[in-house]
Amino acid sequence: MSSQAQPVAQTQAQDAFKSIPKAFMESVERLADKPAYFVRGETGWDATSWTEYGEQVRNAAKALLALGVNPGDAVCILSYNRPEWTIMDVAAMMIGAVPTGIYWTAAAPEINYILRHSQGRILLAETKAQLKGIGEQSENMRHLRKVIRLDGRVENPDQYTWASFMSLGENSPGLDAELDQRLSDIAAEDIALQIYTSGTTGLPKAVQISHRAIRAESDALNLAFKPTPADRYISYLPMAHIAEQCGTIIQACDTGYPVYYAKSVTSLGEHLPEVRPTVTxxxxxxxxxxxxxxxxxxxxxxxxxxxxxxxxxxxxxxxxxxxxxxxxxxxxxxxxxxxxxxxxxxxxxxxxxxxxxxxxxxxxxxxxxxxxxxxxxxxxxxxxxxxxxxxxxxxxxxxxxxxxxxxxxxxxxxxxxxxxxxxxxxxxxxxxxxxxxxxxxxxxxxxxxxxxxxxxxxxxxxxxxxxxxxxKKEIIITSGGKNISPALLEQDLMELPMVEYAVVAGNNQTFLSALITIDGVMAQRFATENNIKPEDVLKSDQLRSVIQAGINKVNARHSRVERIRKFEILPDGFSIQTGELTPTLKIRRAKVLNNHADALENIYKHDA
Incomplete structure (x- = not known):
């Protein structure tokens, strides 16, 4: 192929490929005054139209251009689900930058790690508390240039409120041409976004996902779900997770259904009857x-x-x-x-x-x-x-x-x-x-x-x-050399009515054991029904007997080597704050086993 023909072929390929940001702009044009998203106000759900949504994204994209964000730069987002999250995400993709979500529950060391590792240029943060401890070491701030705060406050010249950030785009009409060119230049193999894994087995890795990949995912979901603008989606799980990004951002931009932003995860129960979602x-x-x-x-x-x-x-x-x-x-x-x-x-x-x-x-x-x-x-x-x-x-x-x-x-x-x-x-x-x-x-x-x-x-x-x-990494190898996958055992244990979480242990041991947490509501109910003081229920013989009976039934469905011989009821449940659960409520096995090493030592102290 000649040197002249190659750019033409490349341009044709780019024209044929419809990126999610391009699909978003088509949804804006196609749906115009129809609602794009809803936020829960004092008296009900307040709607924003696709036309206004499109203007918000373009203004945010021009603001990023005004701040010198280049293709490939990471734009970090640290917030609970809200329209600004999505606006910043789509705006970053639109100019060839790489939106990078950080879980809103992340502690300062993890936030610092992601800022440093991603070489994030811009940080969108929701609260002052999230900024506490960030940048205390100079290397964490080596690449970070500006912080946009959603709490309406600024403490130094490198910080913007959301309003002042958006005004950069609103007052920069000369950047429209550059924005359109950046959008047109998006190629299928360019990185669209990166997801930091929840770190169940170590430090989070930065998963780089191309525009080609998210287009393929949206196409496959369109075939599976057949979503339309008549659908309703409620957004409540962490948007730093790829699944929530697919629902709240990728699919909504592509197909045009409106998104309802929950006030919190705990508000889901009250929101469901109000929203009556169709896909979630x-x-x-x-x-x-x-x-x-x-x-x-x-x-x-x-x-x-x-x-x-x-x-x-x-x-x-x-x-x-x-x-x-x-x-x-x-x-x-x-x-x-x-x-x-x-x-x-x-x-x-x-x-x-x-x-x-x-x-x-x-x-x-x-x-x-x-x-x-x-x-x-x-x-x-x-x-x-x-x-x-x-x-x-x-x-x-x-x-x-x-x-x-x-x-x-x-x-x-x-x-x-x-x-x-x-x-x-x-x-x-x-x-x-x-x-x-x-x-x-x-x-x-x-x-x-x-x-x-x-x-x-x-x-x-x-x-x-x-x-x-x-x-594979969770396979337990007993001292007898038997390889056991704990996942199915744990799933069986968590089907027991009283059990909230269960972690099976036994690596290099002669038998399997289980660390168990009890659902708090059911524990209180059990205490009332059995005339036990609430503070004594987790240590009671009555509760141990019920759990043992359940484990006996689980054991009957498994081979001898897979049976749970001893268990410990833990005094506290697993939580995100202790590091024992990921933000999407998956168990971090290594953290649980480490945090409760004393309980395991007690179980195996008298190996019977």
């Missing part, structure tokens, strides 16, 4: 909390009404047992299901705000099969998805007409899954990441011959559904 992402603990709340209310009903509720729940479970894989339930069961919906189920769903939900998606960790089945009793199907930051969060999914409870579904469009000889799940897809920033060794380990080596263990059943059984 969740993590297992969210579904478990919803189930516990609904179950508690339904169990209060006695007599004929109570029997009718139980009949309706069972009818719906039976109906979904037949139809999840696209089979017919038959005339009689269809009729019973309609009666159950009309008399009971529709009313329950309406009360909790899930009556319009058509795609309730879960990821990040397995949902208990007991909870999955309980939701089908409510006429709600939780569609489990599997993916990692390294493949844009979605590689397999359960969809309408093709769902198998307990699996994470089948490969999405454009994704190939295979299982290595050692059981590791490998993924080849356009959604695969470009590499880890500043870490070629880890990149080479994860990406080999076009395959992403996930680090997860699993299998494909005869119908092509993928099942996850554990993580």
């Amino acid at each position: 992402f969740g993590v297992p603990r969210i579904f478990e909390k919803i189930h516990e709340k609904v179950e508690k209310q339904l169990n209060k009903e006695k007599g004929f009404k109570g029997k009718l509720i139980q009949w309706s729940l069972q009818t719906s479970k039976d109906w979904y047992g037949q139809t999840l894989n696209g089979k017919s339930a038959g005339l009689m069961l269809n009729l019973k299901k309609k009666v159950a919906n009309r008399l009971v189920l529709d009313k329950i769903k309406h009360k909790i705000g899930l009556d319009k939900m058509r795609m309730f998606v879960s990821g990040g960790a397995p949902v208990s099969k007991r909870v999955l089945e309980a939701f089908t009793g409510l006429d709600i199907v939780i569609r489990e998805v599997y993916g990692q930051s390294e493949n844009c969060g979605g590689a397999t999914i359960n969809i309408i007409g093709s769902t198998r409870l307990g699996s994470v579904g089948k490969p999405m469009e454009g994704v190939t899954i295979k299982i290595a000889a050692d059981g590791e799940i490998l993924c080849k897809a356009g959604t695969n990441f470009s590499g880890y920033a500043h870490d070629p060794a880890s990149t080479d380990e994860a990406l080999r011959d076009g395959w992403l080596y996930s680090g997860d263990i699993g299998y494909l059943d005869k119908d092509g559904y993928l099942f996850i059984t554990g993580r």
